Amino acid sequence: MTTSSSERGVSLGMPELPAPAYPDDVRARLETDARAIVARYPDSRSALLPMLHLVQSEEGHVTRTGMRFCADMLGLTTAEVTAVATFYTMYRRRPSGDYQVGVCTNTLCAVMGGDAIFEELQEHLGVGNGETTADGKVTLEHIECNAACDYAPVVMVNWEFFDNQTPESAKRMVDDLREGRPVAPTRGAPLCTFKETARILAGFPDEREGAVEATGSAGPASLIGLKLAKGEAAPARVVHPRGEAPQDAPPHEPSPTEHLSSHDAPQDTSASDPAHPSGPVAEEGE
Numbered sequence: 001m002t003t004s005s006s007e008r009g010v011s012l013g014m015p016e017l018p019a020p021a022y023p024d025d026v027r028a029r030l031e032t033d034a035r036a037i038v039a040r041y042p043d044s045r046s047a048l049l050p051m052l053h054l055v056q057s058e059e060g061h062v063t064r065t066g067m068r069f070c071a072d073m074l075g076l077t078t079a080e081v082t083a084v085a086t087f088y089t090m091y092r093r094r095p096s097g098d099y100q101v102g103v104c105t106n107t108l109c110a111v112m113g114g115d116a117i118f119e120e121l122q123e124h125l126g127v128g129n130g131e132t133t134a135d136g137k138v139t140l141e142h143i144e145c146n147a148a149c150d151y152a153p154v155v156m157v158n159w160e161f162f163d164n165q166t167p168e169s170a171k172r173m174v175d176d177l178r179e180g181r182p183v184a185p186t187r188g189a190p191l192c193t194f195k196e197t198a199r200i201l202a203g204f205p206d207e208r209e210g211a212v213e214a215t216g217s218a219g220p221a222s223l224i225g226l227k228l229a230k231g232e233a234a235p236a237r238v239v240h241p242r243g244e245a246p247q248d249a250p251p252h253e254p255s256p257t258e259h260l261s262s263h264d265a266p267q268d269t270s271a272s273d274p275a276h277p278s279g280p281v282a283e284e285g286e
């Protein structure tokens with residue numbers, strides 16, 4: 001016996017109604033901003049990414065109405081806009097909180113404590129990945145590498161860096177955000193809400209006093225490789241556990257099985273196992 005698609009609860013794929021338009025006053029305001037964005041580019045379609053940030057700054061996420069607005073303004077189809085908006089993770093597709101707390105759980109951060117931070121924050125906040133606290137303040141997400149591995153484990157709030165976090169510091173930080181207490185990133189501009197961040201990402205000036213000057217630059221951990229390469233840095237130090245004083249590493253003596261290439265695979269391979277019958281100890285052709 002077969003069951004119909006409606007019995008199985010399967011959508012029949014009915015077309016969606018067109019997205020509602022913005023109210024006239026909102027549309028008029030957004031059009032002014034959109035024209036300023038489009039004027040920056042020789043080809044209007046190139047303005048799509050900042051336009052999506054603009055509509056995200058209006059509603060806190062990219063709605064169908066926002067995508068329709070982008071399509072209208074740029075002469076694109078809503079399918080083209082949707083394809084872009086759904087590709088990039090910086091565009092939210094659901095209503096979310098004032099503060100997007102992203103815990104990096106990519107490899108380096110994960111092993112340095114990112115997985116533990118994410119797990120404890122889920123429990124502490126009572127939300128899962130991509131969910132928002134009932135007060136609408138915090139949306140918790142695990143995020144991919146943010147190129148801040150030298151400060152692992154890293155947490156980002158509305159794309160500002162919170163370096164070298166622990167489960168305790170991260171829990172304190174989300175508590176402060178929810179209570180409205182001041183929270184300062186480790187580096188970069190002061191925090192603002194997700195909507196305000198989206199407007200800055202759309203390319204509009206950050207007019208908060210001192211915000212631009214506070215943007216900062218690469219920190220010592222990021223520059224050490226460059227300094228070593230230039231011969232400006234002292235011999236390498238062993239990374240020390242948080243809270244302990246750094247200690248100079250003894251001079252490095254490569255083992256006979258160690259490759260000196262900087263990009264080789266881990267050394268603990270069959271080739272480095274003296275009990276293994278094959279490997280570089282065997283003469284070619286044996």
Ligand code: FES
Pocket residue numbers: 104105106107108109110144145146147148149150152153154
């Ligand atoms: S792995 Fe977390 S910032 Fe790179």
